[in-house]
Amino acid sequence: MSRWAPDAQGRLEDAALSLFAERGYNDTTVADIAERAGLTRRSFFRYFPDKREVLFARSASLTKLWEDTITHAPKDATAVEAVGAALAATAEMFANRKKFVSKRQAIINVTPELQERELVKLASMADATAVLLQERGVDEDVARLVAHMGTTVLRIGFDRWVEPANKLALATILQQLLEVGDGVVATPSKPRPRRRATVA
Amino acid sequence: MSRWAPDAQGRLEDAALSLFAERGYNDTTVADIAERAGLTRRSFFRYFPDKREVLFARSASLTKLWEDTITHAPKDATAVEAVGAALAATAEMFANRKKFVSKRQAIINVTPELQERELVKLASMADATAVLLQERGVDEDVARLVAHMGTTVLRIGFDRWVEPANKLALATILQQLLEVGDGVVATPSKPRPRRRATVA
DNA sequence: GCGCACCATGGCACACAGTGACGTCCGGCG
DNA sequence: CGCCGGACGTCACTGTGTGCCATGGTGCGC
Numbered sequence: 420m421s422r423w424a425p426d427a428q429g430r431l432e433d434a435a436l437s438l439f440a441e442r443g444y445n446d447t448t449v450a451d452i453a454e455r456a457g458l459t460r461r462s463f464f465r466y467f468p469d470k471r472e473v474l475f476a477r478s479a480s481l482t483k484l485w486e487d488t489i490t491h492a493p494k495d496a497t498a499v500e501a502v503g504a505a506l507a508a509t510a511e512m513f514a515n516r517k518k519f520v521s522k523r524q525a526i527i528n529v530t531p532e533l534q535e536r537e538l539v540k541l542a543s544m545a546d547a548t549a550v551l552l553q554e555r556g557v558d559e560d561v562a563r564l565v566a567h568m569g570t571t572v573l574r575i576g577f578d579r580w581v582e583p584a585n586k587l588a589l590a591t592i593l594q595q596l597l598e599v600g601d602g603v604v605a606t607p608s609k610p611r612p613r614r615r616a617t618v619a
Numbered sequence: 620m621s622r623w624a625p626d627a628q629g630r631l632e633d634a635a636l637s638l639f640a641e642r643g644y645n646d647t648t649v650a651d652i653a654e655r656a657g658l659t660r661r662s663f664f665r666y667f668p669d670k671r672e673v674l675f676a677r678s679a680s681l682t683k684l685w686e687d688t689i690t691h692a693p694k695d696a697t698a699v700e701a702v703g704a705a706l707a708a709t710a711e712m713f714a715n716r717k718k719f720v721s722k723r724q725a726i727i728n729v730t731p732e733l734q735e736r737e738l739v740k741l742a743s744m745a746d747a748t749a750v751l752l753q754e755r756g757v758d759e760d761v762a763r764l765v766a767h768m769g770t771t772v773l774r775i776g777f778d779r780w781v782e783p784a785n786k787l788a789l790a791t792i793l794q795q796l797l798e799v800g801d802g803v804v805a806t807p808s809k810p811r812p813r814r815r816a817t818v819a
Numbered sequence: 820g821c822g823c824a825c826c827a828t829g830g831c832a833c834a835c836a837g838t839g840a841c842g843t844c845c846g847g848c849g
Numbered sequence: 850c851g852c853c854g855g856a857c858g859t860c861a862c863t864g865t866g867t868g869c870c871a872t873g874g875t876g877c878g879c
Contacts, residue, residue: 423874424828447863459829464866514692538738564768564800565773570765575760600764621854623845648835664837694869 428476430456435473440522463488471536474523498557498617502548502569503597509573510590513580517605521581528578545570554589561567572596628676630656630665635673640722644730671736682744684708690752699790700755702748702769703797709773710790728778745770772796791811800803 424430438447449470453463467473480582488508492501511518525532548566553559575594579585585592624630634655638647647669653663667673688708692701713720727733753759776793779785785792795803 451868460865461867462828465827468866470865481674505813515838534825535735535739538742539735542738559797560796560799564771564796567771568764568768571764576762596764599758605853606666627856649837650835660836661859662857665857669836670836711827 424457425457427456427462428561431458431463431466432473432477434533436526437487439474439526439530442527444533474527474533475536475540478540481509481512484512485544486547486551489548492555492616494555498552498555498561498565499597499601501552501555502510502565502572505548506569506573506576506593506597507590510588510593513577513589518583523584524581541574558598568600569597575588624657627656627658627662631658631666632673632677634724636726639674639726639730644733649698660750671733674727674733675736675740678686678740681709681712682740682747684712684814685744686747688752689748691756698752698761698765699757699797699801701752701755703771704766704767704778705748706773706776706793706797707790710788713777713789717781724777724781743769743776768800769797772800 427598432454435447435452438451438455441447449463450460452473456463463473467476485505485508488505489501492504496504527537545563545566548569549559549563552562552566557565557589572593576589576596580587580589625682631652633651635647638651638655641647649663650660652661652673656663658705663673667676685705688705689701692704696704727737745763746767748769749759750765752762753765757765772793776789776796779793780787
């Protein structure tokens with residue numbers, strides 16, 4: 420038994436989530452969060468670089484799962500198929516945490532500052548994905564467009580899944596959206612000179 | 620002759636741009652900007668809601684041009700064609716301001732906080748575009764995916780245009796990228812033959 | 820059991836962003 | 850001339866984020 424209560428970071432995350440739900444993001448100070456977690460303001464910033472990040476630290480595992488899935492997709496899979504696999508893996512991961520992620524998303528959706536941070540996370544996921552796809556031999560432009568389409572599908576599908584009216588599984592929603600977006604980045608019909616050499 | 624020097628907002632924007640270029644964004648305080656513009660800190664916040672926005676206020680005209688172009692695209696134009704028109708109009712607008720926008724972009728690209736704001740601007744453009752496309756009769760999913768693809772193309776193309784090594788016109792770059800991303804959001808119903816996403 | 824170094828935490832001071840309330844100066848207008 | 854309104858300044862304040870140093874358990878060697 421350590422003197423300090425265990426899982427300080429987790430306590431901060433829980434405290435933040437509940438306080439944001441109670442009073443909203445802007446009416447909650449870092450001192451409030453730290454107090455509820457039994458710590459001080461100064462310690463909060465030892466676990467999180469800023470106030471927004473307290474809601475996103477846990478999503479690091481999502482990013483890792485996503486990128487690992489892209490990396491380990493079959494060698495002959497197309498770019499879209501690789502992204503599809505990542506979407507499927509993500510859907511599975513979220514399936515049994517719906518209650519938590521819904522609550523979290525509800526807070527984000529009413530707080531511009533948190534929406535900004537969400538955009539940043541998605542954009543960095545897309546950039547990383549584009550790099551991974553290029554390493555698989557995908558053309559640079561195609562890789563970047565497919566990667567961004569993948570995160571867009573994730574975002575749209577997730578928002579739709581979380582809606583109270585929705586009855587479908589996340590995997591189903593993502594699958595449908597990907598089909599809509601598929602053919603995306605089809606091979607350009609007419610051969611034209613590529614500006615940049617492909618990885619070959 | 621009014622007592623106050625004219626174009627206070629413009630002076631603030633110019634002062635901010637030059638100071639950010641000299642010392643960087645984080646080493647420039649709002650007081651510094653206001654002082655160079657011959658104003659006080661308090662007045663800065665009367666023209667801009669926050670420090671980041673001083674670099675983005677001028678891009679409001681871009682947003683307006685983009686949305687107007689979508690709105691006034693021919694009735695029979697497809698979603699992708701409407702976005703293509705918006706890209707072309709944007710390219711034309713930027714063509715004769717390359718020096719200014721390059722300098723501005725160089726600052727943004729080394730400042731995470733400004734990159735965040737840029738993502739927000741692009742995301743809100745994409746959301747607005749999706750709404751406009753839906754009003755033209757485009758399916759909701761298709762509209763959202765095409766809209767986000769459009770802003771992605773704009774972002775990627777712009778970054779490539781600004782690179783010192785680049786010799787192509789922005790319009791050309793955007794055109795090529797759009798062709799890569801075209802076929803995007805093909806009609807969802809018919810099963811299309813799978814193709815490798817890489818360039819043959 | 821006894822020290823001891825480590826490390827999570829607290830305390831303090833500070834710079835800066837952003838905001839509200841209020842005062843001030845100038846031009847215009849009757 | 851006197852009044853009004855708008856652009857600007859001054860002051861005070863909250864809250865974020867950070868550097869520096871003190872402190873007090875904890876687990877380790879002995």
